[in-house]
Amino acid sequence: xxxxxxxxxxxxxxxxxxxxxxxxxxxxxxxxxxxxxxxxxxxxxxxxxxxxxxxxxxxxxxxxxxxxxxxxxxxxxxxxxxxxxxxxxxxxxxxxxxxxxxxxxxxxxxxxxxxxxxxxxxxxxxxxxxxxxxxxxxxxxxxxxxxxxxxxxxxxxxxxxxxxxxxxxxxxxxxxxxxxxxxxxxxxxxxxxxxxxxx
Amino acid sequence: xxxxxxxxxxxxxxxxxxxxxxxxxxxxxxxxxxxxxxxxxxxxxxxxxxxxxxxxxxxxxxxxxxxxxxxxxxxxxxxxxxxxxxxxxxxxxxxxxxxxxxxxxxxxxxxxxxxxxxxxxxxxxxxxxxxxxxxxxxxxxxxxxxxxxxxxxxxxxxxxxxxxxxxxxxxxxxxxxxxxxxxxxxxxxxxxxxxxxxxxxxxxxxxxxxxxxxxxxxxxxxxxxxxxxxxxxxxxxxxxxxxxxxxxxxxxxxxxxxxxxxxxxxxxxxxxxxxxxxxxxxxxxxxxxxxxxxxxxxxxxxxxxxxxxxxxxxxxxxxxxxxxxxxxxxxxxxxxxxxxxxxxxxxxxxxxxxxxxxxxxxxxxxxxxxxxxxxxxxxxxxxxxxxxxxxxxxxxxxxxxxxxxxxxxxxxxxxxxxxxxxxxxxxxxxxxxxxxxxxxxxxxxxxxxxxxxxxxxxxxxxxxxxxxxxxxxxxxxxxxxxxxxxxxxxxxxxxxxxxxxxxxxxxxxxxxxxxxxxxxxxxxxxxxxxxxxxxxxxxxxxxxxxxxxxxxxxxxxxxxxxxxxxxxxxxxxxxxxxxxxxxxxxxxxxxxxxxxxxxxxxxxxxxxxxxxxxxxxxxxxxxxxxxxxxxxxxxxxxxxxxxxxxxxxxxxxxxxxxxxx
Numbered sequence: 001x002x003x004x005x006x007x008x009x010x011x012x013x014x015x016x017x018x019x020x021x022x023x024x025x026x027x028x029x030x031x032x033x034x035x036x037x038x039x040x041x042x043x044x045x046x047x048x049x050x051x052x053x054x055x056x057x058x059x060x061x062x063x064x065x066x067x068x069x070x071x072x073x074x075x076x077x078x079x080x081x082x083x084x085x086x087x088x089x090x091x092x093x094x095x096x097x098x099x100x101x102x103x104x105x106x107x108x109x110x111x112x113x114x115x116x117x118x119x120x121x122x123x124x125x126x127x128x129x130x131x132x133x134x135x136x137x138x139x140x141x142x143x144x145x146x147x148x149x150x151x152x153x154x155x156x157x158x159x160x161x162x163x164x165x166x167x168x169x170x171x172x173x174x175x176x177x178x179x180x181x182x183x184x185x186x187x188x189x190x191x192x193x194x195x196x197x198x199x
Numbered sequence: 200x201x202x203x204x205x206x207x208x209x210x211x212x213x214x215x216x217x218x219x220x221x222x223x224x225x226x227x228x229x230x231x232x233x234x235x236x237x238x239x240x241x242x243x244x245x246x247x248x249x250x251x252x253x254x255x256x257x258x259x260x261x262x263x264x265x266x267x268x269x270x271x272x273x274x275x276x277x278x279x280x281x282x283x284x285x286x287x288x289x290x291x292x293x294x295x296x297x298x299x300x301x302x303x304x305x306x307x308x309x310x311x312x313x314x315x316x317x318x319x320x321x322x323x324x325x326x327x328x329x330x331x332x333x334x335x336x337x338x339x340x341x342x343x344x345x346x347x348x349x350x351x352x353x354x355x356x357x358x359x360x361x362x363x364x365x366x367x368x369x370x371x372x373x374x375x376x377x378x379x380x381x382x383x384x385x386x387x388x389x390x391x392x393x394x395x396x397x398x399x400x401x402x403x404x405x406x407x408x409x410x411x412x413x414x415x416x417x418x419x420x421x422x423x424x425x426x427x428x429x430x431x432x433x434x435x436x437x438x439x440x441x442x443x444x445x446x447x448x449x450x451x452x453x454x455x456x457x458x459x460x461x462x463x464x465x466x467x468x469x470x471x472x473x474x475x476x477x478x479x480x481x482x483x484x485x486x487x488x489x490x491x492x493x494x495x496x497x498x499x500x501x502x503x504x505x506x507x508x509x510x511x512x513x514x515x516x517x518x519x520x521x522x523x524x525x526x527x528x529x530x531x532x533x534x535x536x537x538x539x540x541x542x543x544x545x546x547x548x549x550x551x552x553x554x555x556x557x558x559x560x561x562x563x564x565x566x567x568x569x570x571x572x573x574x575x576x577x578x579x580x581x582x583x584x585x586x587x588x589x590x591x592x593x594x595x596x597x598x599x600x601x602x603x604x605x606x607x608x609x610x611x612x613x614x615x616x617x618x619x620x621x622x623x624x625x626x627x628x629x630x631x632x633x634x635x636x637x638x639x640x641x642x643x644x645x646x647x648x649x650x651x652x653x654x655x656x657x658x659x660x661x662x663x664x665x666x667x668x669x670x671x672x673x674x675x676x677x678x679x680x681x682x683x684x685x686x687x688x689x690x691x692x693x694x695x696x697x698x699x700x701x702x703x704x705x706x707x708x709x710x711x712x713x714x715x716x717x718x719x720x721x722x723x724x725x726x727x728x729x730x731x732x733x734x735x736x737x738x739x740x741x742x743x744x745x746x747x748x749x750x751x752x753x754x755x756x757x758x759x760x761x762x763x764x765x766x767x768x769x770x771x772x773x774x775x776x777x778x779x780x781x782x783x784x785x786x787x788x789x790x791x792x793x794x795x796x797x798x799x800x801x802x803x804x805x806x807x808x809x810x811x812x813x814x815x816x817x818x819x820x821x822x823x824x825x826x827x828x829x830x831x832x833x834x835x836x837x838x839x840x841x842x843x844x845x846x847x848x849x850x851x852x853x854x855x856x857x858x859x860x
Contacts, residue, residue, distance in 0.1 A: 063781070097825065185780035
């Protein structure tokens, strides 16, 4: 609790597995998705046709505190969100220095969307629309619930605004409940029970 | 008449211009255009690693810089003997004790010779030792943090040049004084009494095999002269260290003439195992000596300086069989031991030949007492009895020798600006290449150890003149990289260095890179003023001292509003970087501080002392571009007049009532 983890951590356990699982799962995710670009040395003829190496998400570091993507990837209940972040090409963005706050809808929240919505968004031709929706879930700021105020409006990465409502310990974002919070190295994840739709 | 004068002046100008233009166009020879495949040999693709680490002393900048080979890319400058405001080194309260000496705080020194710690005379990648030349010191740099972890001052020394040159298993690092000086109780003596009163010392600094911590084992009292360089033995010679010396004439003035009168100076062979026996037998004399020993602790993130008061001294005229002199052609600079430990190369920088001594012959000569008299009570071995042979006409001004993995030696020639490759077994010169210009030391990866890695030799040049775009009277100094895999050395590249690239060492990256620390664990932080989370952040007044227990994390300080300090208070900002993420330092600076910034590593606590000078509101901010909201990472402290009695308050996120939501 060094970092003052939200009291709702017990709730979080329903959503996020233990640290060990996070580490293992994220390892597999990265092993599968990224080609580590650090070779020992490559002197010799420069090949201008070599494709660009993977971005910051390919950095191999199993010691530092997990970043937002690594934490989310370790949560079995966020597999839809993680797949969407990958499809939208936002993985390298969300491992950046940030700091970010991500409102992370659960799989159930995505399932509650009209049938076929998610499958449709994951199609390559809808990448821009998907990206816009996901960026509506991300703020460049550390938005601790302690510092949020009722009625506060905050700008998200896609340019849209969210509205905070606060009633005692209960914090809502556009009507979605924040049902847990976990800290990552580069920011915060607030788990929410609804997908936020750009307004 | 006047017209003629103008014509002739014009002709002269044209003629001179033509000459200048011609001089300005450098011929396209190997000097300016390295041969065709050179570029690919030094190309390290973006995002890939170099094969070797290269640690290069900054000479008069007092630092140690880290480069990659073959690219020549610079990764880091490690402050050692000189303050570095960029890193807060020598400015933060925690680092100030690192630069403490018996003379008080000294913000600068001249850093000369880095040397790796060794196991079985092979580079083991744990530490780098380096000497401070001016106010005699030796430092140890850890290769997990790339930080200076320890500095020990050398008493009874004046100019620690012949240092550190680690023994085969890092039992000792050595420190021979460049200047002899009057020692003992009465040091206020006429300079002209050099022969009578001046003495030198060679110090053996013991290194703890686990922690690396240094302590002075013993000092050997030597005749008054100048000690230059050193190299420790390995294999058969592992119990010995070798030192070069000059000024055996014992001149006290105009040494550039008067220290070169004799045909030969000496290579000094010291049997440090024998010295250990004498120390164990109580033969060391206790001398009072004041010297500082400064250590860094990664748990408290702080340095401690302890003043020591005694050393053990051995006098070789009283304890025999420990020190011998080998005659060496005029004013030797480098003394270098080959990888097998059998051959000892003396580089007489004013001599026409380069003697190579044989260790086994030296032992035989000692056994047979094959002496050529003695010098100041120390036996001088017969030159012919200890000589393996002489490298004939190697070049002008031989200075330093390194070795490859194939039995070859590479000697730098300062005066003739070249590297000369020669074979150790038969002393034949095999190849020579020019350097640009005036090479000092040189480096083959592992080239001073029992296991050289070969592949490259790097020249550290003193003068660059026209090699780079000019930058006024002072030009960059430079390293030059040569491929030594073939019969002929091949110039591959020039790369600029910061400070004077006085001396370099290199080793395969594999020996070091896997051990590099990523951050400090916050739960292990034992700093007395740490705040391990924002809830521990606070401001405490103790008389006129105000301690701010501050935290930093992307992207704010806690607290970021502080009120109630007074003009003249000593305010200590103890900033703990809460990040537990690789490569995320935070900085801290406050307006008007007569000091530097802090640069705080993840998990570390650093302290900046600030004495407010006038009442008002003063801003502070994060100086390291940490995040997208780095520019927002800032705060205010309100200063009240001296003599007032304000309450200390502090907060984070406490908005004024009239703020829009």
